[in-house]
Amino acid sequence: MKRIFSGVQPTGNLHLGNYLGAIRNWVRLQDEYECIFCIVDMHAITLWQDPKELTRNIREVTAGMIAAGVDPAKHIVFNQSMVPAHAQLAWIFNCVARMGWLNRMTQFKDKAGKHKENASVGLFAYPNLMSADILTYKATHVPVGEDQKQHLELARDTAQKFNNDFGVEFFPLPEPIIPPEAARIMSLRDGAKKMSKSDESDYSRINMTDDADTIALKIRKAKTDLEPLPATLEGLEGRPEASNLLGIYAALSGKEKIQVVTQFEGKQFSDFKKELVDLAVSVLGPINTEMKRLMTDTNHIDAVLRSGAERADAIAAPIIREVYDIVGFLRP
Structure with a gap:
């Protein structure tokens, strides 16, 4: 059985990077894996969170995922x-x-x-705690970005050391699923x-809660350079903003970046941005x-989370009982 665990922190608005880099990939993986998706509120409080905002953010992230x-x-x-x-496994x-x-x-x-x-x-x-999230x-398998690979290696090291320390073959060594670079x-x-x-500037990101007018404004204001769009990928070297906007278009459209470069070769950013606005609104508008x-029905969201927690606990509780036995704890 192939089982995925992945999580997202409820620390403010989900944005385009979260959607293209993680959530859209989760949606695609649903047909291939048994999936456990977690809003990691315990991770969120490692930095101070306003309690009322944290509650709202948990619900908003859940709504965004669905x-x-x-x-x-x-x-x-x-x-x-x-x-x-x-928490129990994290302490161990x-x-x-x-x-x-x-x-x-x-x-x-x-x-x-x-x-x-x-x-x-x-x-x-x-x-x-991240290791415990996965191994509970x-x-x-764990979908990870480049910045999370180190944490997955730690989870693998911890699983291996636990198995060695107690002379068991209990925890698997989870494998990474790395999204494409275009994301x-x-x-x-x-x-x-x-x-x-x-980021302090809201204009640095497109939030999944942004309406069509806000998306259009942010894309129009996105930083660019004075040169027209290049004809080759090599022409994007030293032009990070151009590369980023073309990469966003590629990810939203499902095309290879070289296809987008070819499509808009020689065009000015003003023309390209109009096309990007239309595409972004068409994808993000329904979401x-x-x-x-x-978000108008928080009772439904809370019911989804409670049901999910019951199903998650049904998997986790027997595993933690076995861990307690291996470690030597008495349990009820």
């Missing part, structure tokens, strides 16, 4: 804190993983910056930076409309 095509009837959609096994992995492993995690260095002494213990140790369900979406204001919900509809 609107984009994730099927909560066929697959599991839930929020992490509803299933106790995540805190005692299995080594400090040196965590010290090498580049994302902690990026998020903590120069003030790592003031960072929460949770922010430092959250890769162990004995997931065999790497950069900021509309700086083509060298990844599109991010934490935006469905998200808004779902």
Whole structure:
């Protein structure tokens, strides 16, 4: 059996990068794998979150996933804190993983910056929780971007060490599923930076909650250069904004980037952006409309999450009981 686990943090608006880099890929994987999709609210609180905003964000991310095509009837959609096994296994992995492993995690260095002494213990140790998220369900595959490969390696190392320490072959070593490079979406204001919900400028990203007029405005204002669009991929070298916008068009249209380059060869950005606006609105407009509809019925979203948590717990609880037996814990 091939089982996927993947998660997304409820820390603000889902944006085009989340959709093209992760959620759309999840939708495609649903026909091939048993899928467990998690809103990782426990990861979110490694940095301060306003409680009311966190509640809304959990629901909004769930609505966005469903609107984009994730099927909560066929697959599991839930929020992490509803299933106790995540925290239970994370503590055990805190005692299995080594400090040196965590010290090498580049994302902690990026998020903590120069003030790592003031960072929460949770922010430092959250890769162990990520390992627990995956291995609580004995997931065999994990969709990851380039920036998450290091964490999956940690999960594999932790699984291997647990198996070696206790002389068992219990946890699998999960394999990565890496989305195509074309799905790497950069900021509309700086083509060298990844599109991010934490960027101060809302014009740096297209949110999945943006209406057609907002999408059009953001694309028109997207940073470009003075040259016409090139005829070859090599012509995009040193032109990160041009490369990014052409990559977005390619990802939204399902075309290869070279096909898009050929299609718009020699055109000015003003003409290309009109085409990109029409395409982006045609793809994201229906998702935006469905998200808004779902967000008017939070009882339905909460019911989806509760049902998903019950199904997730039905998988996780027997696994954590076996882990307790292996470790030597007494249990009820």
